[in-house]
Amino acid sequence: MTVVDTHAAQPAAGPRPAPPAAGAPAVRVKRHWSEHGIVFVAPFLLVYAMFLVWPLVSGLGMSVRSENIAGTDAEFVGFDNYAEAIGDPDVWASLWNTVWFTVLSTVPLVLVGLVLALLAHHLRFVQWLWRLSWFAPFLLPSGVVGLLFLWVIFPSDFGFADQALAAVGLEPGIGWLTDERYAMLSVVLTTVWWTVGFNFLLYLAALQAIPAHLYEAAELDGAGSWQRLRHITLPMLARTTGVVVVLQVLASLKVFDQIYIMTGGGPDESTRPVLQYVYDAGFTGYRIGYASAVSYIFFALILTVSLAQLWLSRRNREENAR
Amino acid sequence: MSAPVWEKDKQVRAKVRGTVKGEAAATGRRPRWTPGRVVMLVVALALVVVWVLPIAWAVATSLKPEGETTKTPLEWIGSTITFDAYQQVWESGDLGQWMFNSAYISVMTTLLTVVLCAMAAYGFARTDFRGRKVLYGLVLAGIMVPPQVLIAPLFAEMVTLGLVDTYWGVILPQVAVPAMVFILVKFFEGVPRELEEAAFVDGAGRWRVFWTIVMPLSRPILAAVAIFTFISTWNNFLWPFLVTTDPNGMTLPVGLVNVQSSYGVRYAQMMASVVIAGLPLLVVFAAFQRQIVRGVAHTGLAGQ
Numbered sequence: 001m002t003v004v005d006t007h008a009a010q011p012a013a014g015p016r017p018a019p020p021a022a023g024a025p026a027v028r029v030k031r032h033w034s035e036h037g038i039v040f041v042a043p044f045l046l047v048y049a050m051f052l053v054w055p056l057v058s059g060l061g062m063s064v065r066s067e068n069i070a071g072t073d074a075e076f077v078g079f080d081n082y083a084e085a086i087g088d089p090d091v092w093a094s095l096w097n098t099v100w101f102t103v104l105s106t107v108p109l110v111l112v113g114l115v116l117a118l119l120a121h122h123l124r125f126v127q128w129l130w131r132l133s134w135f136a137p138f139l140l141p142s143g144v145v146g147l148l149f150l151w152v153i154f155p156s157d158f159g160f161a162d163q164a165l166a167a168v169g170l171e172p173g174i175g176w177l178t179d180e181r182y183a184m185l186s187v188v189l190t191t192v193w194w195t196v197g198f199n200f201l202l203y204l205a206a207l208q209a210i211p212a213h214l215y216e217a218a219e220l221d222g223a224g225s226w227q228r229l230r231h232i233t234l235p236m237l238a239r240t241t242g243v244v245v246v247l248q249v250l251a252s253l254k255v256f257d258q259i260y261i262m263t264g265g266g267p268d269e270s271t272r273p274v275l276q277y278v279y280d281a282g283f284t285g286y287r288i289g290y291a292s293a294v295s296y297i298f299f300a301l302i303l304t305v306s307l308a309q310l311w312l313s314r315r316n317r318e319e320n321a322r
Numbered sequence: 323m324s325a326p327v328w329e330k331d332k333q334v335r336a337k338v339r340g341t342v343k344g345e346a347a348a349t350g351r352r353p354r355w356t357p358g359r360v361v362m363l364v365v366a367l368a369l370v371v372v373w374v375l376p377i378a379w380a381v382a383t384s385l386k387p388e389g390e391t392t393k394t395p396l397e398w399i400g401s402t403i404t405f406d407a408y409q410q411v412w413e414s415g416d417l418g419q420w421m422f423n424s425a426y427i428s429v430m431t432t433l434l435t436v437v438l439c440a441m442a443a444y445g446f447a448r449t450d451f452r453g454r455k456v457l458y459g460l461v462l463a464g465i466m467v468p469p470q471v472l473i474a475p476l477f478a479e480m481v482t483l484g485l486v487d488t489y490w491g492v493i494l495p496q497v498a499v500p501a502m503v504f505i506l507v508k509f510f511e512g513v514p515r516e517l518e519e520a521a522f523v524d525g526a527g528r529w530r531v532f533w534t535i536v537m538p539l540s541r542p543i544l545a546a547v548a549i550f551t552f553i554s555t556w557n558n559f560l561w562p563f564l565v566t567t568d569p570n571g572m573t574l575p576v577g578l579v580n581v582q583s584s585y586g587v588r589y590a591q592m593m594a595s596v597v598i599a600g601l602p603l604l605v606v607f608a609a610f611q612r613q614i615v616r617g618v619a620h621t622g623l624a625g626q
Contacts, residue, residue, distance in 0.1 A: 035528045037449025041457065044442035048498035051476065052464055059475035067478075119366040123359070131615060132608070133370040137377070139603040141557040143575025144596050147582060148380050151592050158392040160379045166395065193376065198618065205619040225358060254470050257559040261579055275470055275560075282474045283564065291474045299471040306466040 059292045067289035074289070081293035091294055093269065094277040095301070097184070101259075101273060102252035104188045109248050110241065112192060113199025118233070120200070121207040135197030142194075146261030149190045150177065154262070161186075177263050180270045187259055187271060194258070195251075199244050206240035207233070242316075246309045253302055274298045377600075384408065384593035391589035407590035408598070416569055417598055420577035425602075427492050427562070427573060428555040434497045435551045436544055443506030444532050448518070458507075464500035473564055480565055487568045496555055502547050505621060509543045510536065542616075549610075549617035556603060574599045 033039070063081055067074040085091045120130035137145070153160045154176035162172040176186040210233065218228050256275040259265060265272030265280075272280075274294065282291025383391050384407050386400035411417060445451075446458045469476075476495055477486075485491030513536060521531045537544070562573045572580060578599055582592065607614055 031528070037445045037451040037454065040445030040449060040528075040532070041442045041454075044438040044498055044503065045457065045461075047438060047494060048461065048464065048500070051479075051495040052467060052469075052472070052498055052500075053460075055472040055475040055479055056467060058479065059472060062475055062478065116369065119362055119369070123362055123366055128611060129370065130366065131611060133373045135615070136604055136607060137373065139553060139557070139607050140600045141575035141603075142559045143579045144600040147578060147592065148376060148596050151582075151589060151596075152379060152383050152391075153376055155392075158394050158396070160376070160396065163394060163396040193373065201615060201619045250468075254468055256470065278474065279564075283477070288474045288478060295471050295474055299467075302468055302471070303466060 059295060062289045063292035063296055065289045067292075068286045077289075081290045082297070084290065085294050085297060090269070091274070091277060091297070094272050094274040095298070097271055098253060098255065098273040098275070098298075101184060101188065101255050101271075102249055104184065105191050105252045105255075106245065106248045108188070108192050109196050109199055109252075110244055112196050113244065114203050114237070114241075116196065116200045117203030117207055118229075120204060131201075134200050137194050138197035140194065142257035143261065145190065145194045146258045149186075149258075150262045153190075154186055175267075178267050180267050183263050183267055183271050187262060190258055190262065191252075191255075199248065202244055202247075203237065203240060206237055210236045239316075242312070246305075249305055250302065253305065380593045380596055384590055384597050386590055388588055388590045391593075407588075407594035411591050411595045411598070415581065415595065416572075416577055417574075417595060419570060420572055420574045421599075421602070423489075423571060423577075424556055424574040427489055428552050430489070431493050431496050431555040432548050432552045434493065435499055435502060436548050438497060439499060439502040439547065440506055440537065440540070440544065441532070443503050443510055444536060446503070447507045447510035448536075449528070461500045461503055464498075465504060469495065470560060473560065476561075477564055485565075487566055487571050489571070491565045492562045492571075492573070495561060496558065499551070502551070505547065506540070506543065509540055513539055543620075545613060546617035546620045549614055550621040553603065553614075553618075 064076060064078055065074045066077045066080075116130070116134050120127060120134075123130070156162055156173055156175055156178070159176065161176055162174060165174070166172040174182060177183050214232050214236075215228055218232055223231070254275065255273050256279070259271050259273055260276055260279075263271045265276050275298070278291045278294050278298070281294060282288045285291075382398050385403050385405070387402060387404055388407070390397070390400040442461070446454060446461075472495075480486050480491050483491075485494070517535055517539070518531050521535055526534075557575065558573075559575050559579075563576045563579070566572050566576060569577060569580065578595055
């Protein structure tokens, strides 16, 4: 070993120094260079710098140039790309689609997640069944979920959704993914089915953390189950709800996979999210400079949400500390 | 309010264990069947049916003869039950290759993420060097950068590095995850220093302490990080979709989406490949339900 112990007043062969008494300062040792703290963080920092920091910086550089995907014809154009993006109604439409998807999906994803967790928690038995059926879809790749709903659930007439409508006597023949009125809702429905299991698990863990004595006390006071839900369970879940909502908003804003697979952004670009706009501009249209500029506008949106959340949670913590 | 992470982890573990063994054991009695509970059970079972139906329908479709897949009104079982579709997609397509790619990429990404993030977290939590706080701040700031924002410049970088259509091109951008460093730092900070110091006094170096004391003590949190990383890498779509153009190098979800048009209107085959692609993680989940539930709940919340 290369450690040189500075307590080495004793000869090296002598008895080992006793461990420091409690409260004594940490052992001071002189170390070989390979023991230096920076050696531990260096491999991570290298990968981090290459694949996160550098693209973040170089993307900023690209966004002020007229760069195509091959890296040729790059001229400095200043803020032209940004100006073009802000003046482009397609960019605004895709940003709006992203926000609209986020609003439509967050509400049911949080509420359904809560309801499922309450059911599983209060029923107490066959936990494996609830977890398997409600959480398992979360483990399916987006490609699998997208293709499943695209090919056999949402086609008109023979699709499962239409047939289910017919079975209960409603009019089938709905263009679930091809009608502008329904396409976004169908995508939201798919997303709820697919990812609600994550929120379900977070709520379930939170429910199990509520101390049982609160309920016992309430029961002695004669509180019914509805009152216990309203005055104990829901208030105790407030913090978790905050976390779940923020995580869900951030996840929903990044929507791409299922929309790209199921509708390709259609019909008539009515479901195209901003990430797909970036993809279309940069990877299909080869205008990678312009695509970077749109990415940064999208980043600003995400950052606003993250910073707002940071500010809120800090304020909460201060209030709790008081 | 501020219990050490060390203790918190124990609580979380006990909490999740509670799920598994059922709360009934804790209160010592089986709950009675009040009308309210019967209603809840009926609602829950109905929701289970709703959640299972799409998967059941995919399986049912995949087992029908191709000519009967679009029949109306719908039938769950065709004139015969046949595995032809499975045989055809397995023999004709690249499913085996894609599954290997997905497994290789996910395992490598998980290993690298766990090792790199744990080393970095130990460096930030337990060593002191000039610039440590600044560097850690830089890493924490990265939590707010979603990888999706970087696709355009990252792709250009991959072209420059010649990593397009390689495993490393898929793996490397997914490895440095600042949120995982944050989770591990919080955990390492809660590991009692006395354990390490006793080893230092015995002449062990930092690397030895890291590998033989800190890492084994952190097994639950490392498992949580590994499970979370594996699931998200296995299911990642956008980045592998962008950086692979050669069908031989595609991951499972990307490959499927890429060839969907070549199945034409062969619904049975489409669903057979969907079932094959969805199965591996579901099997893993059935086997490690407890660990996965714990890992996801823990990692999902610990970022906050």
